[in-house]
Amino acid sequence: MSLPARMSSKQAGIPAAVVGILAAAGLYTAYSYTQPSNKVFGGGLAGGLKLQTSEAVNHNTKRLRFSFPRPDAETGLTYVSSVLTASWPKGSFTPVLRPYTPVSNVENPGFIDLLVKKYPEGKASTHIHSLKPGDSLFFAFPIKAYTWEPNRYEHITLIAGGAGITPLYQLIQGILNNPADKTKMTLVFGVNTEDDILLRDEFESYQKQFPDRFKIVYTVSSNSIENTSPEFRNGRVTKELLKELLPPSSSGDTKVFLCGPPAMEDALTGKKRGESGILGELGYSKDQVFKF
Ligand SMILES: Cc1cc2nc3c(=O)[nH]c(=O)nc-3n(C[C@H](O)[C@H](O)[C@H](O)COP(=O)(O)OP(=O)(O)OC[C@H]3O[C@@H](n4cnc5c(N)ncnc54)[C@H](O)[C@@H]3O)c2cc1C
Numbered sequence: 001m002s003l004p005a006r007m008s009s010k011q012a013g014i015p016a017a018v019v020g021i022l023a024a025a026g027l028y029t030a031y032s033y034t035q036p037s038n039k040v041f042g043g044g045l046a047g048g049l050k051l052q053t054s055e056a057v058n059h060n061t062k063r064l065r066f067s068f069p070r071p072d073a074e075t076g077l078t079y080v081s082s083v084l085t086a087s088w089p090k091g092s093f094t095p096v097l098r099p100y101t102p103v104s105n106v107e108n109p110g111f112i113d114l115l116v117k118k119y120p121e122g123k124a125s126t127h128i129h130s131l132k133p134g135d136s137l138f139f140a141f142p143i144k145a146y147t148w149e150p151n152r153y154e155h156i157t158l159i160a161g162g163a164g165i166t167p168l169y170q171l172i173q174g175i176l177n178n179p180a181d182k183t184k185m186t187l188v189f190g191v192n193t194e195d196d197i198l199l200r201d202e203f204e205s206y207q208k209q210f211p212d213r214f215k216i217v218y219t220v221s222s223n224s225i226e227n228t229s230p231e232f233r234n235g236r237v238t239k240e241l242l243k244e245l246l247p248p249s250s251s252g253d254t255k256v257f258l259c260g261p262p263a264m265e266d267a268l269t270g271k272k273r274g275e276s277g278i279l280g281e282l283g284y285s286k287d288q289v290f291k292f
Pocket of ligand 1: 082096098099100101102115116117118119120121122123124125126145163166167261262292
């Protein structure tokens with residue numbers, strides 16, 4: 001975004017700080033296209049990345065592929081990381097900063113895929129959904145959420161709600177794509193309707209490939225569920241369901257990773273100080289639960 005020629009930021013009524021941010025964004029965009037570094041998220045600002053494809057995966061979510069300036073450029077990301085984006089929705093001079101978690105294999109060069117759920121009135125998600133192939137989105141820097149250590153736990157439980165699946169999917173990929181990592185996993189994926197199950201093909205493929213190590217249970221909260229297969233349950237993520245699926249908290253070789261809407265996280269870990277939520281009632285200590 002540039003100001004009209006010969007018009008100063010003061011004349012245009014734009015705060016100097018915003019002009020500074022825009023100038024820095026522009027410079028770093030140019031920088032990212034000229035630097036020899038082969039890691040897009042390797043340090044400094046990543047810059048503008050071009051949207052290659054944008055595909056609706058259900059009624060409110062799109063999968064968007066952003067290509068790197070060079071096809072052999074690496075992501076520079078490690079498990080589990082998100083990337084901070086800056087959007088300038090129409091009419092907005094101040095950037096809207098929002099993190100998103102790549103769902104493409106972070107070890108693949110050339111691009112990243114984001115899975116973005118659109119919220120009604122959501123500033124960044126509405127802007128990102130409006131992008132067309134060839135448009136650019138500005139990426140600031142990576143945010144490291146968790147450093148995964150292969151074989152640290154014998155078994156882990158992953159509990160996701162809706163679009164909260166993305167960091168858990170990145171972790172699942174990191175584990176199952178590494179032949180040296182033998183960690184077993186149970187994924188409990190809570191959704192409103194069956195249509196809201198994201199990455200279903202990817203999960204089914206992993207289940208076929210790793211039947212002894214990767215178990216998945218979908219729990220659908222609307223009453224409309226028709227699927228009668230054993231991995232489908234009705235309702236929310238409840239204490240009874242987790243009691244059935246989780247290994248005992250006393251087996252020290254286990255951990256729970258959680259990412260979902262605030263109401264779900266509150267129910268599972270407690271809302272107020274001192275409350276332990278469902279996981280606490282099942283004997284899981286705070287150290288045994290990681291919230292993305
Ligand atoms: C580390 C991290 C990783 C993330 N990764 C992803 C990802 O891979 N994919 C993805 O789609 N999102 C992801 N998010 C969420 C994302 O960063 C934004 O918060 C989301 O896209 C909404 O931003 P917005 O500007 O569109 O909405 P806003 O303008 O901030 O909010 C608009 C409305 O939507 C509601 N709303 C906003 N966010 C949520 C929410 N999470 N749950 C329920 N209601 C909400 C608000 O209450 C408000 O009413 C991640 C968040 C974090 C912290």
